Amino acid sequence: xxxxxxxxxxxxxxxxxxxxxxxxxxxxxxxxxxxxxxxxxxxxxxxxxxxxxxxxxxxxxxxxxxxxxxxxxxxxxxxxxxxxxxxxxxxxxxxxxxxxxxxxxxxxxxxxxxxxxxxxxxxxxxxxxxxxxxxxxxxxxxxxxxxxxxxxxxxxxxxxxxxxxxxxxxxxxxxxxxxxxxxxxxxxxxxxxxxxxxxxxxxxxxxxxxxxxxxxxxxxxxxxxxxxxxxxxxxxxxxxxxxxxxxxxxxxxxxxxxxxxxxxxxxxxxxxxxxxxxxxxxxxxxxxxxxxxxxxxxxxxxxxxxxxxxxxxxxxxxxxxxxxxxxxxxxxxxxxxx
Amino acid sequence: xxxxxxxxxxxxxxxxxxxxxxxxxxxxxxxxxxxxxxxxxxxxxxxxxxxxxxxxxxxxxxxxxxxxxxxxxxxxxxxxxxxxxxxxxxxxxxxxxxxxxxxxxxxxxxxxxxxxxxxxxxxxxxxxxxxxxxxxxxxxxxxxxxxxxxxxxxxxxxxxxxxxxxxxxxxxxxxxxxxxxxxxxxxxxxxxxxxxxxxxxxxxxxxxxxxxxxxxxxxxxxxxxxxxxxxxxxxxxxxxxxxxxxxxxx
Numbered sequence: 001x002x003x004x005x006x007x008x009x010x011x012x013x014x015x016x017x018x019x020x021x022x023x024x025x026x027x028x029x030x031x032x033x034x035x036x037x038x039x040x041x042x043x044x045x046x047x048x049x050x051x052x053x054x055x056x057x058x059x060x061x062x063x064x065x066x067x068x069x070x071x072x073x074x075x076x077x078x079x080x081x082x083x084x085x086x087x088x089x090x091x092x093x094x095x096x097x098x099x100x101x102x103x104x105x106x107x108x109x110x111x112x113x114x115x116x117x118x119x120x121x122x123x124x125x126x127x128x129x130x131x132x133x134x135x136x137x138x139x140x141x142x143x144x145x146x147x148x149x150x151x152x153x154x155x156x157x158x159x160x161x162x163x164x165x166x167x168x169x170x171x172x173x174x175x176x177x178x179x180x181x182x183x184x185x186x187x188x189x190x191x192x193x194x195x196x197x198x199x200x201x202x203x204x205x206x207x208x209x210x211x212x213x214x215x216x217x218x219x220x221x222x223x224x225x226x227x228x229x230x231x232x233x234x235x236x237x238x239x240x241x242x243x244x245x246x247x248x249x250x251x252x253x254x255x256x257x258x259x260x261x262x263x264x265x266x267x268x269x270x271x272x273x274x275x276x277x278x279x280x281x282x283x284x285x286x287x288x289x290x291x292x293x294x295x296x297x298x299x300x301x302x303x304x305x306x307x308x309x310x311x312x313x314x315x316x317x318x319x320x321x322x323x324x325x326x327x328x329x330x331x332x333x334x335x336x337x338x
Numbered sequence: 339x340x341x342x343x344x345x346x347x348x349x350x351x352x353x354x355x356x357x358x359x360x361x362x363x364x365x366x367x368x369x370x371x372x373x374x375x376x377x378x379x380x381x382x383x384x385x386x387x388x389x390x391x392x393x394x395x396x397x398x399x400x401x402x403x404x405x406x407x408x409x410x411x412x413x414x415x416x417x418x419x420x421x422x423x424x425x426x427x428x429x430x431x432x433x434x435x436x437x438x439x440x441x442x443x444x445x446x447x448x449x450x451x452x453x454x455x456x457x458x459x460x461x462x463x464x465x466x467x468x469x470x471x472x473x474x475x476x477x478x479x480x481x482x483x484x485x486x487x488x489x490x491x492x493x494x495x496x497x498x499x500x501x502x503x504x505x506x507x508x509x510x511x512x513x514x515x516x517x518x519x520x521x522x523x524x525x526x527x528x529x530x531x532x533x534x535x536x537x538x539x540x541x542x543x544x545x546x547x548x549x550x551x552x553x554x555x556x557x558x559x560x561x562x563x564x565x566x567x568x569x570x571x572x573x574x575x576x577x578x579x580x581x582x583x584x585x586x587x588x
């Protein structure tokens with residue numbers, strides 16, 4: 001009896017002093033067959049613990065200066081990681097300039113932000129964290145708070161082998177989690193794989209229009225990712241309040257140019273355009289049908305398409321086939337239940 | 339036993355010989371150099387958050403003035419160079435004195451960059467540096483862009499009254515954020531006479547003359563019309579030139 005009590009005491013003391021060892025293992029991201037392979041940055045290959053840490057931090061409101069916002073506030077999984085708002089509203093409910101972009105298939109993006117100024121997903125994480133209107137001004141106070149969380153700190157140590165949570169760990173783990181946001185299982189994808197009865201007549205007609213010389217939609221919304229990552233002026237305005245690429249290059253010939261967004265899950269990511277100025281896909285199709293407004297920088301491919309009402313309806317129907325319901329309902333992308 | 343005694347004796351003898359080695363070099367004390375980085379308005383110390391009147395009649399108050407000083411280097415009279423410090427973020431809220439040990443000799447020049455050289459600026463990730471490093475997230479104190487890649491080389495921000503009305507509030511903001519490859523400037527002075535002697539502390543000063551940053555006439559910066567820039571714009575590069583020209587060594 002006495003011997004058992006001593007044994008239990010030893011177990012209790014041991015369990016109090018030694019936190020459970022965290023073992024890591026590679027995290028396998030399932031890449032759709034026709035997608036290119038993901039090239040991971042050196043030192044941030046995905047592992048179970050890195051993705052887990054990123055998932056926790058993505059939904060952790062302690063990362064905002066007033067502890068009211070997380071990444072997941074503006075990037076909601078059910079809306080393909082957008083938020084349904086015209087433009088982003090930060091900590092103080094100020095209307096910012098830009099619409100929250102989808103985070104689908106970020107693993108393949110060669111650069112980030114709408115003028116393409118940020119070269120890696122790791123660096124991109126600094127943008128909202130350090131924006132005074134979005135989540136704060138400086139991530140260091142938030143990091144100090146996170147380091148008071150013993151379990152999170154131990155997870156960070158095990159994931160990245162560093163002494164504590166620091167900007168390296170935060171930016172790397174957020175990127176590791178976001179690279180798991182792979183979307184390639186829409187009805188269109190299944191049709192492409194040869195599965196029967198995925199698209200109806202109207203959707204098939206819309207698909208043919210989309211990939212046709214007449215519309216040239218696929219010249220920019222190209223490939224498996226439905227974007228060429230090019231930066232263009234599509235004639236949304238005659239005068240742009242947000243100058244887009246010009247902000248980066250300081251060239252007026254770049255005014256009004258913004259990165260081509262992916263069209264995957266487009267039916268779930270309204271409103272549209274860099275500033276969320278279009279509420280519906282019908283409005284967007286009409287912009288392209290008219291060829292956009294006059295602007296010296298407008299891409300030459302923007303010209304009137306003279307689509308019939310039937311053709312516009314077909315294009316709309318096709319765009320809706322790009323929704324990947326398994327993606328937006330993936331439980332692995334949701335906050336962990338603590 | 340006998341062998342052990344002989345071996346021990348030899349060992350002690352060797353040690354004694356070694357301790358008497360007359361060739362042991364004497365310790366050479368390095369020279370000490372202090373570099374005081376400060377700002378001035380005319381010949382007076384410049385104070386951030388004080389109101390001054392520039393040559394255009396604008397009443398200006400600089401609220402934030404920070405610059406990266408890179409690759410601070412001494413140029414010796416034989417043409418060789420001694421790198422003193424790779425990066426320093428100067429906040430002109432206060433003067434800063436940096437202290438270095440340097441080889442003795444006569445130095446005729448000082449070289450440093452204002453900003454961050456391209457090799458450290460393009461596609462660099464502040465999160466890769468330890469917190470104590472001037473280029474880290476913590477150490478840079480927000481001196482990097484997040485919507486774009488790269489460091490902000492100089493932040494020069496404040497408010498002004500451009501109406502010329504006595505006692506009017508300073509309602510006019512001015513913001514100069516420089517950066518990008520073209521926004522990096524190198525200051526080189528080759529007419530110095532800095533003699534560093536062993537064990538002796540020598541002081542030099544690097545001064546940024548804020549009144550000369552504003553300047554005068556068409557070559558200067560009148561914040562009533564030129565008050566906002568970010569990156570290597572035409573105005574940004576003009577500011578970089580004025581900042582570079584405002585530097586003196588004493």
